[in-house]
Amino acid sequence: MKILAASALSAVIWASAFGGQALAQDHVGPITDYVKANVATWLSDPVVIGAINEQNAAHAGLSQADIDTLDKQWRAEVEAGSKPMIDKVLGNALSKFLAARQAEAGGMITEAFVMDNKGLNVGQSDITSDYWQGDEAKWQKSFGAGAGAIFVDEVEKDESTQTLQSQVSVAISDPATGQVIGAITLGIDVEGL
Numbered sequence: 001m002k003i004l005a006a007s008a009l010s011a012v013i014w015a016s017a018f019g020g021q022a023l024a025q026d027h028v029g030p031i032t033d034y035v036k037a038n039v040a041t042w043l044s045d046p047v048v049i050g051a052i053n054e055q056n057a058a059h060a061g062l063s064q065a066d067i068d069t070l071d072k073q074w075r076a077e078v079e080a081g082s083k084p085m086i087d088k089v090l091g092n093a094l095s096k097f098l099a100a101r102q103a104e105a106g107g108m109i110t111e112a113f114v115m116d117n118k119g120l121n122v123g124q125s126d127i128t129s130d131y132w133q134g135d136e137a138k139w140q141k142s143f144g145a146g147a148g149a150i151f152v153d154e155v156e157k158d159e160s161t162q163t164l165q166s167q168v169s170v171a172i173s174d175p176a177t178g179q180v181i182g183a184i185t186l187g188i189d190v191e192g193l
Contacts, residue, residue, distance in 0.1 A: 028152045030193040031168050034108065035150060035186070042101060043184060044175045048114060051094035051123055052172060052182040055116045067118060067132050074121075074131030086127055094123025101125075110158070110165055110187035114172070115139055117181055133185070142169035142183040155190055164190045 042048065062070075070085075077083040089095060098112040102125045113124035119134020133139040141151035149171040158165050169185040 027155050027166055027190050027193075031152045031166055031188050031190070032150055034188065034193060035168055035170060038105070038108075039101075039170070039184075039186065042097075043170065043172050045097065047093055047097045048172065048184075049174055049176075049181070051092065052114060052116055053174065055120070055122045056118075056181060059116060059118055059120060062118060067120065067134070070120065071130055071132040075129070078127060078129060085131075089121055089123065090127065092123055095125065098123055098125040108189055108192050110163075110189055112184065112186050114184045115143065115182050117143065119143070122182065138167055138169040138185045139183055142171045142185075143180060145171065147171055147173045147178065147180050158187075166190050 073085055077086045094114060098114065102109045102112050109125075111124075111126050111128075113128055113133075114122045115133050116122050119132055119136075119139040121128060121131050121133070137153065138151065142149050145151070151169045153167045153169070155164050155166045157163070165187050167185050167187055169183055171180045172182045172184055173179060174181045
């Protein structure tokens, strides 16, 4: 019965993502439930909180011009042979933590990255195309919406894997202060729900 329900959900999501008559928001509830059951507990891990707080302090004085310069450098490195900025982020403890959580998810989580209070990447499981997410809905509708905010984006077909995915973004609060300090975005394989 669970397989039938999952197949039906997958069909509804497929139809909604590609112009069918089904409601386009059918994936929001299952993804929100998945995050609450499987991800929420590790968002307060000291590795996550410590890395965000450290970067927030280090980036406190950044101007928008500084952010744009960092983002431009990141984008250039994505295509370059040498990736010192990207390698530094991918090599940090938070990135290793996220890669381990992604591996433990058995394919349900296709990507994971954490952003600071400016929308800059703090850690990630894989290389992202850009460093600054602050101009995108994933950061604005999670961090920008405040404590407890969860934003589930539209379902899209991943061309490299040919699977249906949705990004879910969650505001991250420091347990010691209750203040929102950053956000996380996860790619979720909606066909696996």
